[in-house]
Amino acid sequence: MGERLEKKFRLTMSWDYEKEEQWLNEMSSQGLHFKKAGFFNSSFVRDKSVRYTYGLDHQSGLTKKDGKLAEYIALYQDAGWEYVTSFGALWHYFRREWQPGEQPKLYTDVESLTTIYKNIQRVMGLMLLVNAVILIANMSNLLSHFKNALWAIMIPVSVIYFLIFALLGYGYVKMGSKIKKLNN
Amino acid sequence: MKEMLPLTEAFFYILIALYVEPAHGYGIMQDTEKLSKGRVKIGAGTLYTALNTLLNKGLIDHHPVPEGADTRRKMYAITPNGKAVVAAEIERLEELLQAGRNALITGKE
Numbered sequence: 001m002g003e004r005l006e007k008k009f010r011l012t013m014s015w016d017y018e019k020e021e022q023w024l025n026e027m028s029s030q031g032l033h034f035k036k037a038g039f040f041n042s043s044f045v046r047d048k049s050v051r052y053t054y055g056l057d058h059q060s061g062l063t064k065k066d067g068k069l070a071e072y073i074a075l076y077q078d079a080g081w082e083y084v085t086s087f088g089a090l091w092h093y094f095r096r097e098w099q100p101g102e103q104p105k106l107y108t109d110v111e112s113l114t115t116i117y118k119n120i121q122r123v124m125g126l127m128l129l130v131n132a133v134i135l136i137a138n139m140s141n142l143l144s145h146f147k148n149a150l151w152a153i154m155i156p157v158s159v160i161y162f163l164i165f166a167l168l169g170y171g172y173v174k175m176g177s178k179i180k181k182l183n184n
Numbered sequence: 185m186k187e188m189l190p191l192t193e194a195f196f197y198i199l200i201a202l203y204v205e206p207a208h209g210y211g212i213m214q215d216t217e218k219l220s221k222g223r224v225k226i227g228a229g230t231l232y233t234a235l236n237t238l239l240n241k242g243l244i245d246h247h248p249v250p251e252g253a254d255t256r257r258k259m260y261a262i263t264p265n266g267k268a269v270v271a272a273e274i275e276r277l278e279e280l281l282q283a284g285r286n287a288l289i290t291g292k293e
Contacts, residue, residue, distance in 0.1 A: 057229050067256065072232065074256040078210035079228035094228075106229030111192045115233050 005035060005043040013167075014120055015174040017056050017091070024054040028098070037087035051098040055081060055106040058120050060090055081106070090123065110182055117182065121175035128168040135161050185265060188241065191273050194226050194234050199243065199262060199270050206247040206261040209235065235260060243269055 008027070012020040024034045027044060028051050036043040057076075062069040072092075073083045081094035096104060107113040138157065146153045191199070194216075201207060201215035209231055216226050226234075238244040243266035247259035262270075 055229070059232070070256045071258050074254070075209040075232055075258075076228040078208075078257070079213060079231070081228055104227075106227050107233075108225060108227035108230045109192055109194055112194065112227075112230035112233040115237070116229065 003045050006032065006046060007038075007041045007043055008032075009040055010042055011040055013171065014058075014124065015171050015178065017058070017120075021054055021056045024056075024093075025052075025098075028052045028054065028095075034084065034093065034095070036085050037091065037093065052095040053098045053102075053104055054084075055094040055096075055104070057092045057094065057106055058090055058116055058123075059092060060119065060123060062089070062092075076106075080104075114179055114182055117175055117179045121172055121179070124168050124171045124175065128165065128172065131161065131164055131168070185269055186272070188243070188269050189273055189276055191269070192234075193220075193224050194230055195238065196270075196273060197224055197226070198231070198234055198238065199266055202244055202260055202262040203267065203270055206259050208257045208259050210257075212260070238266070242266075 010020070010023065012023075024042075027034065031048040031051075032044040032046055033050065033052055034042055034054060035045050059072065062072050064070070069086075076083065076094055080096050082096060084093040084095055086092045094106070107116065139154075142153055142157065188195070197216040197219060198212055201212045201219065204215070207215065213226055213231060216224050235244070239246075239260075242263055244260050245263050247261035249255055249257065249259050
C-alpha cells in the first residue's frame with residue numbers, strides 16, 4: 001500500500017447521507033479522495049491527478065459468507081462504479097471518475113429511492129427497539145446491584161439512553177418526512 | 185399480482201428484457217437502454233433494489249450461471265407469474281393508448 005491516509009473529522013447522521021456524498025465530492029475536487037469510513041473520522045488519500053464522483057448506498061444483510069456482498073459489488077462494478085469501502089455493514093461507498101457535465105446517480109427513480117429511504121427508516125426503528133430491550137435489561141440489572149449508587153450510575157446511564165432514543169427517534173421522523181417529500 | 189400495476193419504467197424494462205432471455209444485471213441495463221432507444225437508463229442502486237423486489241414477489245428467479253462464467257455475476261430469468269404481470273400491464277397500457285387516441289380523434293372533429 002504505502003499510501004498516506006489523511007483524516008478529516010465529520011459526524012454524519014444517516015438521514016443526511018446525501019450531504020456526506022456532496023462533501024466527499026467536494027473533497028475529491030480538491031484532490032482528497034475518500035478511502036475509509038470511521039465513526040468520527042474519514043480517511044482520505046491525496047492525489048491531484050484524479051477526481052471522483054462518490055455514491056453512497058444503504059443495503060442491509062450483505063455478508064461475505066454467502067457471497068451476497070461480492071455479487072452486489074460485481075453488479076455496481078459492471079455499471080461503472082468502483083467499490084471503495086463499507087461502514088457498519090449497512091453503508092457502502094462507491095465512486096467513478098468524475099466527468100464534466102455528468103451527475104451519475106445510483107438511484108434513477110423515485111420508487112427505488114423510496115425503498116431505500118424506507119429501509120434506512122426501518123433499521124432506525126429496529127435499533128430503537130433493540131435499545132429499548134437492552135435498556136430494560138440493564139436497568140433491572142443495575143437497580144439490583146447499585147441500589148446505593150443511584151445517582152452516580154443510574155442518572156448517567158439514563159441520560160445516555162435518552163440521547164440514543166432521541167437521536168434514533170429524530171432520525172425515524174426525519175426519514176419519514178424525506179419519504180413524504182420525495183413522493184409529493 | 186394486480187398490486188404490482190402500474191409497473192414503474194424500470195420494473196417494466198427489467199421484466200421485458202428477461203422475457204426475451206435470462207440475463208445478468210449489466211445485461212439488463214444494456215437491454216433497457218437499447219429497448220428504450222437510450223431514454224431509460226437504470227442506475228445500479230435502482231436495478232439492485234428492483235431485482236430484490238422482483239425476486240421477493242416471485243416475478244423473477246435466479247438462473248444457473250453458465251459454466252466458466254464469473255459466479256459473482258448472477259443470472260436472472262422471468263417466472264410464469266412475471267410473464268402474467270407483463271401481459272396484464274401491456275393490456276392496461278393498451279387500454280390507456282386506445283382511450284387516449286379515441287379522445288384525440290373525437291376532439292378533432
